Amino acid sequence: MNCREATRLMSEQQERELVLRERLPLKLHVMMCTGCRNFGQQMHTIRQIARTYAKNEDKDGSA
Amino acid sequence: MNKKLLSSVHGEAAPDKHPILTDPVFLTDLRKQMLKFATLQLSDGHLAEDAVQEALIGALKNANSFGGRAALKTWVFAILKNKIADVLRQKQRMVNVGSLLREDAEDEDFSALFDQKQFWHADERPSAWANPEAALHEGQFWHVFEACLDNLPEKQGRVFMMREFIELDSSEICVAVGITVSNLNVMLHRARIRLRECLENKWFLNEERAS
Numbered sequence: 140m141n142c143r144e145a146t147r148l149m150s151e152q153q154e155r156e157l158v159l160r161e162r163l164p165l166k167l168h169v170m171m172c173t174g175c176r177n178f179g180q181q182m183h184t185i186r187q188i189a190r191t192y193a194k195n196e197d198k199d200g201s202a
Numbered sequence: 203m204n205k206k207l208l209s210s211v212h213g214e215a216a217p218d219k220h221p222i223l224t225d226p227v228f229l230t231d232l233r234k235q236m237l238k239f240a241t242l243q244l245s246d247g248h249l250a251e252d253a254v255q256e257a258l259i260g261a262l263k264n265a266n267s268f269g270g271r272a273a274l275k276t277w278v279f280a281i282l283k284n285k286i287a288d289v290l291r292q293k294q295r296m297v298n299v300g301s302l303l304r305e306d307a308e309d310e311d312f313s314a315l316f317d318q319k320q321f322w323h324a325d326e327r328p329s330a331w332a333n334p335e336a337a338l339h340e341g342q343f344w345h346v347f348e349a350c351l352d353n354l355p356e357k358q359g360r361v362f363m364m365r366e367f368i369e370l371d372s373s374e375i376c377v378a379v380g381i382t383v384s385n386l387n388v389m390l391h392r393a394r395i396r397l398r399e400c401l402e403n404k405w406f407l408n409e410e411r412a413s
Binding site: 141142143144146147150151153154155172173174175177178180181182184185186187188189190191192193194 | 322347363391395398
């Protein structure tokens with residue numbers, strides 16, 4: 140597993156559950172790769188950012 | 203704000219009971235934010251205007267049941283999201299083949315990010331983001347976020363927003379845009395990579411801002 144493939148799977152993880160033969164190599168890779176570990180967390184953060192934006196709450200303090 | 207909307211707002215929503223609705227600054231500002239949100243996703247000013255208009259009228263009819271501005275705003279945006287989803291679903295009938303074929307032109311080279319073995323280049327490796335929760339409460343952060351969205355190639359930006367703002371599922375997006383699931387996954391992957399990089403460079407690692 141390389142980083143490009145790992146980021147692809149982590150993006151797809153936002154759409155569907157990964158199967159075991161995707162999950163295990165990804166897990167191994169992420170354990171050893173800080174960059175991809177950060178990337179994985181950021182996928183969740185970006186979803187949270189987008190949902191907050193779409194709800195338009197607390198965005199500018201005027202609400 | 204146009205007159206038709208103002209009069210419908212004032213006519214139907216008993217403004218004397220609801221100070222929010224007599225505040226033209228609040229309404230104008232709200233409408234501007236909605237229009238920006240809708241235009242980003244529909245990439246058509248007229249369709250966006252219509253969606254905003256309908257959402258505002260629909261929402262303000264029931265505005266009396268809202269205690270404050272934040273609740274009203276959330277409600278209005280929820281309605282707007284439904285309107286946008288409707289428009290996007292209708293659009294699928296008019297999908298223009300030419301616009302689909304251009305997708306390949308957005309094919310991009312990630313060699314700037316990954317080396318030949320497809321591992322991160324040392325200076326492109328994602329860093330840990332300090333306190334992302336706090337960013338959500340900073341007005342300036344949302345300007346950066348919008349700028350980063352704007353920087354995405356058009357189609358990538360649209361499918362990203364359909365997925366993350368409107369929360370359509372993969373199959374709905376594929377039908378609306380006329381692509382396969384694997385196309386969609388490729389586009390979302392690219393959009394997220396770009397957005398991540400942009401947010402990191404322009405916000406999370408921005409030293410000017412931190413100092």
